[in-house]
Each structure stands twice: as structure tokens, then as C-alpha cells.
Amino acid sequence: MRALCWEGVGKLAVRDVPEPRVRAADDIIVRVRASSVCGSDLHLINGYLPAMREGDVLGHEFMGEVVETGPGVRRLRVGDRVVVGSVVACGGCWYCRTEQYSLCDNSNPQPVFTEKLWGHSPAGILGYSHAAGGYSGSHAEYVRVPFGDVGAFPVPDGVADDAVVFASDAMPTGWMAADFCGLEGGEVVAVWGAGGVGQMAARSAQILGAERVIVIDRLPERLATAAARLGVETIDYSRTDVLEALREMTAGRGPDACIEAVGMESHDVGPSYAYDRAKQAARLQTDRLTSVRQAIMACRKGGTVSIVGVYAGLVDKFPLGAAMNKALVLRMGQMHAQRYIPMLLDRIAVGEIDPGYLATHPLPLEEGVRGYELFEKKRDGCLRSVLHPAG
Amino acid sequence: MVSKATRWVLLGVGAAAATGVGRTVARRRRRHQPERQDGWYVVRRGVTVDRPRDAVIGFWTDRERLDRALAEWATLERIDGDRWRCEGVAPDGGAGWRAEITVEGPGVLRWRVTEGAVPQEGRLELTDAPQGRGTELRAELRYRSGPVRRVFGLTAGDEPDLALRDALRRVKSLIECGQVIETRHDPSARSPRQERATDKIRDKLTTGGRA
CATH class of the missing domain: 3.90.180.10 (Medium-chain alcohol dehydrogenases, catalytic domain)
Structure with missing residues (x-):
């Protein structure tokens, strides 16, 4: 065959x-x-x-x-x-x-x-x-x-x-990401990644009760598809400061739950991304953590960060202090x-x-x-x- | 041109670094060495099977199911009331080892390898796992070996501790899902030579581990 x-x-x-x-x-x-x-x-x-x-x-x-x-x-x-x-x-x-x-x-x-x-x-x-x-x-x-x-x-x-x-795969992964968020109705959920899993996570969050879903990516056609098909709000991270935009969209609170549906080859702009990419290329770290870092920094105090993007090994600059001091719930898994x-x-x-x-x-x-x-x-x-x- | 003093300093720093690394490696190796008692290595391994104790015992007393489960791995023959003879099948299909198993009571058995490369004996005890998590199989293995032989055994994948961990994982899998799954014959585009190399890696990734 x-x-x-x-x-x-x-x-x-x-x-x-x-x-x-x-x-x-x-x-x-x-x-x-x-x-x-x-x-x-x-x-x-x-x-x-x-x-x-x-x-x-x-x-x-x-x-x-x-x-x-x-x-x-x-x-x-x-x-x-x-x-x-x-x-x-x-x-x-x-x-x-x-x-x-x-x-x-x-x-x-x-x-x-x-x-x-x-x-x-x-x-x-x-x-x-x-x-x-x-x-x-x-x-x-x-x-x-x-x-x-x-x-x-x-x-x-x-x-x-x-x-x-x-x-x-894409649907159960997206559903589990939203399920991790423990939604009760009326929440604001931000989703990093407008690929198949990200879009299914956004749809699942809507079904599970989220009032607003905000999808973050850099590809205009993917953001447009998500907006048209699912009726979500979108942020293009290559043009907008994501943390500022999310703070503004939630009147300073931050999203109640943040879903990371990108994984170990996540993309960003700026010098820290270049640094991560160089380290990964030299196999000094296995995973790039850009979108998880953003999700942790953006999430409201006491909120949930749900990670379904795939990670395999070691990372650096993990903002554990932010996660700890904001009392975040971190959930993740295949x-x-x-x-x-x-x-x-x-x-x-x-x-x-x-x-x-x-x-x-x-x-x-x-x-x-x-x-x-x-x-x-x-x-x-x-x-x-x-x-x-x-x- | 490096001066004599610089050379001595570099030599000193190198020697200190080598000593530090050597001590760290030795300490780490000591931490990973099994306990030794009277010339025997003693290791304790355990696995939790998600079945009540009676079901685990029932598996071993259901002769038909047991023979089916052990088919490609070992044969079991009853000597008398509580004593059994177990013969392991080598990868080439021949006899690999022989052991005598004695049931000492409900949920306790001992084994002694009567023919095999390394003298060994052990004890297996079944206890209830907490929170209704099934049954803990706790094994203590004693085997005679030296540090060099042990290192060779670990490298070659035929060390008794590795075999015990394999056996416990195998038993757990047979009881919980009726088979020990393998992917050795799954389709690939590898040549026979590449497949043989991949099989060696499979063996490394299958042998030992936690248990």
C-alpha cells in the first residue's frame, strides 16, 4: 500500500x-x-x-x-x-x-x-x-x-x-481545552491560535457558556475565518500589543480563562522571540513558550490557563511568579x-x-x-x- | 606563548574540575546502585494493577487464560501442590531460563531461578492499594552479580532488575487488558537493515523503565 x-x-x-x-x-x-x-x-x-x-x-x-x-x-x-x-x-x-x-x-x-x-x-x-x-x-x-x-x-x-x-483529534482537543476552563456562563475566554484546534476550542467555549471569545493569531485569513464562522472577536498579534488589547477589551480585568492552542513552535515578534528561536534552533531548549507566557500574563487574577498546544521538553523564562502570585489555575494535557x-x-x-x-x-x-x-x-x-x- | 605559571594554573583548574565532575558522577552512580547484602544485590520494585486482589490471584489460577497470556514468553508447569516450574522462552525460541515458584500463602509467592546466567531469587506480595486503586504487586529480588557484570547487563538489557521491571509491567498489562501490546510489525518504509536497527531501539525503549 x-x-x-x-x-x-x-x-x-x-x-x-x-x-x-x-x-x-x-x-x-x-x-x-x-x-x-x-x-x-x-x-x-x-x-x-x-x-x-x-x-x-x-x-x-x-x-x-x-x-x-x-x-x-x-x-x-x-x-x-x-x-x-x-x-x-x-x-x-x-x-x-x-x-x-x-x-x-x-x-x-x-x-x-x-x-x-x-x-x-x-x-x-x-x-x-x-x-x-x-x-x-x-x-x-x-x-x-x-x-x-x-x-x-x-x-x-x-x-x-x-x-x-x-x-x-482537533475537536476533542478543543473541547477539552474549554472543559478545563470550568466555565459557568458569561465568561470572557481568550484563545491563542486560530488553527483547527484553536477554532474548535473557541466554538467549544461558546457552547459551554462563554459570553465573549477572543481569538489571537497573526494570519488575517485565519482570523477572518474565525470571526465569520464563529462570531468571535480577534486580535492580530503582529499589529497589536496583545496584553494591552486584552486589558482594554475586558475593562482592565483580563480574560477569565486563557486557552493556549499553539504549542512548542509558537511564533511572535520582537527580540525575545528571536532569542527563543535561536536557542531552539541550537537545541538548547526544546520548546518556545511565547504564547503560554502571554496567556499567563494576560489572564485575570484567579483565572484559568488551559494549555493544549503540544510541548515536549524544557523551556526557560516560564513566568511562574505571575502564575503563583495571581493564584492562577494551570491545566494542560493531551x-x-x-x-x-x-x-x-x-x-x-x-x-x-x-x-x-x-x-x-x-x-x-x-x-x-x-x-x-x-x-x-x-x-x-x-x-x-x-x-x-x-x- | 603561554607562560609556565599560566600552564600550572590551567592544569590546577582542570584537575579540580575533573575531580569535581568525577565525584558528582560517582555520587550519582552510588545513589542509583541497588542495596547490597552479603554479596547479593537487593532491589524492590512494585506495580499497581487496577483489579481487586482476588481478581489478580484469579488470573494466575485460571490455567487456560494464563497459558494464553504467557504463550510467547514462558511456560508454566505444576510440580506439586504449591510448587510450579516456569521456563522462560528466549528471543530465538529456545529455553532462556528456568525458575521454581512456590506459593507461600494467599497473595505471597517466592521464586528461585534454577537455571540461568545469574543466580537469583525473589518474593512477590500482593497488597490492597489505597483508595480502591486495585492491588499493589510488591517484589523483592536478590541476585548475585558484580558491579562490572551489572553495568554490562544494563547495557545489554539482560540484567535481572530490568527483567523484573519488564515482568511486572507485563503482568499488569495482561491482567488489565489481556495483552502486552507491541508495534514491532507495524508497517514502515524501512529496509530490512533499517528495521533491525529500529528493533534494537525498540528493545531499549521497552526494557526496564519504572515499574
Whole structure:
């Protein structure tokens, strides 16, 4: 079969690879119909998380059709159209039992790297490097999904592939970001990042009761899309002092909750950004913290900072003093896909959330390299490239 | 031209720095060395299984499930009432080691390796975890080895402490989700040579760790 593979830092290619097989009783094989690029893939492609091996198949946000099931699979049948959570969860450990699926104890078969790096190993993730288990990813014609009954969910009829694909990752991540904020109604929420996750976080915050949502980015087309599609207010950080603007917009209080949906390659203007970028390029720090710093400084006293952008390692100039003395609540984590997907599918089916507009660039798998280029360089108004291996 | 005095100063600073680094490394190594008792290394490891104690014991007494779970890893044969013989399967499919396991009471067992590279024995005890978090499997392993052999064992990935941690994680996974997941055969565009190199890295990332 054909698959989009990592070939070294910054290098991708579509290659022939063997087809996956059922290896365990509860495995399923999914024929991929839609597989989205994701901002967190860029950290892997560009070598900021040094756990990729040449030939690894990328991709973790996808949906498709079940073509084979292991003998232990009970809930799914061949022919089911399913969306699959990118996080692999066993369904049987304490973390899965308490719906903290991204912390699953048993789904990362190679836990030593992350145990040394982070103290404990979180769940495995499909197509997300050997730090996350070395699973083959979804930018391929077929993908093996372990614990199929736990991780794959039948899709309601009438919902387009290019909409439901985002229920795999961007939507649950955005929902969890808003969920972290503990909204009770009437709050002002600021969201850093107007990519797929940022826009889904903004929409989720609206549904959960935020009165005003302010989205911060530098790309005019993304800000315009967010304003038009979601009715949010926007700030272009390349033209405006974000902290000043947020203070002014909230009459001096600051947002009640700040969501960071950017991650370790965040962008900014000015000398501190140049300093961070130089340090990261020299691998003296793994992550750039620009947007988290802003979120902590902007958040109102006693507010919540919710971090769902992906960070991997060490940072400097973390404003712990501001967080401590303003009594902020900091919440963060990889999303618990399996907790949120069924509820999100219901909301898509009734039209409460329509993520389909994120798929600005549907492409065949063979154009996967171009898809990432468009996405990374933010060319042609690209919000997300969605690959279609099945044609 | 560097003067003689400067050279001595540099030498002194270098020696002091080397001594400092050496002492720090030695202290760090000592902190990570297992306890020694009468020539035996003694390590204690534990893992929490999210099942009540009866369910954990039940797993080991359900012969069919146990054989299925251990299939590619070890075979188990009952010698008499409370004694069992366990034979580990080496990666090449041959016999890797033999151990005798004795059940000492409800939730307590001992093992002794009768054939293997390193003399070793141990004790495993099951206790209830707090807050209804299941069962704690607490193991104490004693093995005879020297510092050099231990370093080689850690490097080669066949040190008894690493094996114990693997075994505990494996047992937890088998009880909680019925399998020990692996990604060794997942599709990739690697050549056979690259795949072999990747498998070696997989082994490093799979062996040991916390438990």
C-alpha cells in the first residue's frame, strides 16, 4: 500500500509499505478515507521531538471504514464507517476507567523514553514517533487500530468525511481545552491560535457558556475565518500589543480563562522571540513558550490557563511568579479522545458544531508532501490539508 | 606563548574540575546502585494493577487464560501442590531460563531461578492499594552479580532488575487488558537493515523503565 513516510528531519515522501495485519484479538484494520495533517506533526517532522525513525508512517487524525476485525472485537463490524481517536487506550487500566484515556498505562509499548523524560509514560498515539509507542500512522491506505472497541466510533449517517475527521483529534482537543476552563456562563475566554484546534476550542467555549471569545493569531485569513464562522472577536498579534488589547477589551480585568492552542513552535515578534528561536534552533531548549507566557500574563487574577498546544521538553523564562502570585489555575494535557468523541459526534450530527470548513485543502495521498508544505508555510489560506488515501 | 605559571594554573583548574565532575558522577552512580547484602544485590520494585486482589490471584489460577497470556514468553508447569516450574522462552525460541515458584500463602509467592546466567531469587506480595486503586504487586529480588557484570547487563538489557521491571509491567498489562501490546510489525518504509536497527531501539525503549 502507499503511505506518507518520514525520511529525516524536514523530509517526507510517499512510499510503498506493507499492509498492516491484525496482531491481537481486539485489533481492527481501517481503510482510511480521510486523514488530516496536524500542527503537532510539524514538531515531529522538524525533529523537535527526536524519536522518529526513517520510514515511519505519519498521521494520527483520521476516519475510515472497518475492513477487518480481530476475534475479540464486539462493538464494531466490517463495513462500519468510523472515526478513530488518535490516542491509543486499553480501556482496562485505572486511567481508562476514569476516562483519562491519554494517560493509559498499557498502550505505550515503548515507555522507557517518556519515563526518563517525563517521569511516567502517558498513552501511545498513532503515527506519533517512537516516544508515543512507534505505531504506524494514518497517512496510508490502511491502518491497524489496537483496542478497536475502545478507540473507534461509528459515524452518524449524513456527516461528510472531511467534517467528521476532526472529531478524531482537533475537536476533542478543543473541547477539552474549554472543559478545563470550568466555565459557568458569561465568561470572557481568550484563545491563542486560530488553527483547527484553536477554532474548535473557541466554538467549544461558546457552547459551554462563554459570553465573549477572543481569538489571537497573526494570519488575517485565519482570523477572518474565525470571526465569520464563529462570531468571535480577534486580535492580530503582529499589529497589536496583545496584553494591552486584552486589558482594554475586558475593562482592565483580563480574560477569565486563557486557552493556549499553539504549542512548542509558537511564533511572535520582537527580540525575545528571536532569542527563543535561536536557542531552539541550537537545541538548547526544546520548546518556545511565547504564547503560554502571554496567556499567563494576560489572564485575570484567579483565572484559568488551559494549555493544549503540544510541548515536549524544557523551556526557560516560564513566568511562574505571575502564575503563583495571581493564584492562577494551570491545566494542560493531551486530550482524552474516547471521553469526548461520542458526544462530539452527536453535536456534529445536529449541526451544533460544523468543523468541515477546517478542511480547506482536500488532497490525494500522493500529494501529501505538498499538503504539509501548504500547511506549514500557511500558503493559499490553508487551515488543514486532508489526505484521501482511498481516492 | 603561554607562560609556565599560566600552564600550572590551567592544569590546577582542570584537575579540580575533573575531580569535581568525577565525584558528582560517582555520587550519582552510588545513589542509583541497588542495596547490597552479603554479596547479593537487593532491589524492590512494585506495580499497581487496577483489579481487586482476588481478581489478580484469579488470573494466575485460571490455567487456560494464563497459558494464553504467557504463550510467547514462558511456560508454566505444576510440580506439586504449591510448587510450579516456569521456563522462560528466549528471543530465538529456545529455553532462556528456568525458575521454581512456590506459593507461600494467599497473595505471597517466592521464586528461585534454577537455571540461568545469574543466580537469583525473589518474593512477590500482593497488597490492597489505597483508595480502591486495585492491588499493589510488591517484589523483592536478590541476585548475585558484580558491579562490572551489572553495568554490562544494563547495557545489554539482560540484567535481572530490568527483567523484573519488564515482568511486572507485563503482568499488569495482561491482567488489565489481556495483552502486552507491541508495534514491532507495524508497517514502515524501512529496509530490512533499517528495521533491525529500529528493533534494537525498540528493545531499549521497552526494557526496564519504572515499574
